[in-house]
Amino acid sequence: MNYPNGIKKTFKISASNRGMTLEQELNDTNLYYRNNDMAVIYKKPTPITINKVDYKNRKDAVIKEAHFMTPSTTDYNGIYNGKYIDFEAKETRKSYFPLANIHAHQIEHLKKIKKCGGIGFIIVKFILDKETYLLEIDKLENFLDNNKRKSIPKEYFIQNGYLIKQGYKPYLDYLKIIDVIKER
């Protein structure tokens, strides 16, 4: 069952991690980071507007009508080593990243984060290649400022981003890349 914004209600994690969505991989990784006191990073709940609620009692309220809202921020944020972390994560089946997948105000949000001293980036999974890249907001900005294209070629991620190594625990150790970025 699929919801807008790629929300899945339930998911199973297989031993081989085969067929996990990027969201599942990141939830799994963030849980590992939290359990090991490495970082506190969560996916935000999906923003909705509620129109109708049925009450039996305060503990047993059922939402009977609600709508998905356009998110005003990114999906993930939290703290790592005293640093504020903020990112959006997207999957694509193409060999390029369609810019329609990311909202203009999410890019604006990431720029503001950088301005405030935080670390902002996007994580993009190329499903067919089984490769996931981290691209910092200034590199994304640089692409948008210098291109009229409606998509970012994978080559740009290879040249300007970081391939996230896949492992077992955690599955997608993207904080290793943050260490590199911070030392630069």
Add this chain to the structure above:
Amino acid sequence: MNYPNGIKKTFKISASNRGMTLEQELNDTNLYYRNNDMAVIYKKPTPITINKVDYKNRKDAVIKEAHFMTPSTTDYNGIYNGKYIDFEAKETRKSYFPLANIHAHQIEHLKKIKKCGGIGFIIVKFILDKETYLLEIDKLENFLDNNKRKSIPKEYFIQNGYLIKQGYKPYLDYLKIIDVIKER
């Protein structure tokens, strides 16, 4: 119309700010901070589990059945001056703060934030006195470690917390207190 966790679907901001809920005051304040490039702090969406969705098309999905979830984190987080900020905000009509208003895992969450180098606290509004206090997580922890009471007397907030000055723009300038905390 009231929802669990004090969620309000819509609200009006009167010129005098009379009758604003704490959530409205904080949303107003955070909007001011964002618009003036001072900080990027948002209230997280209410966590829900979705059971049923009606689709006409991808843009016009209507949630037909959903339930409120117990939040695993606090309501507010973001960045200010390079620092990660995380807090829970609560109102009370009592002359003390009932500890039932805050979940044990929210306190654990705030402790983890502090451990990771972030700034964690609670904001409590005493509605009848029209006074709002900021109390750091270590002061909250200290109270819990040394008391068997099920509520925190307001006196403890006066002695160990900070009264947030109310103004016009922004209405509840709690970041001023963060400046004091950081210099200490």
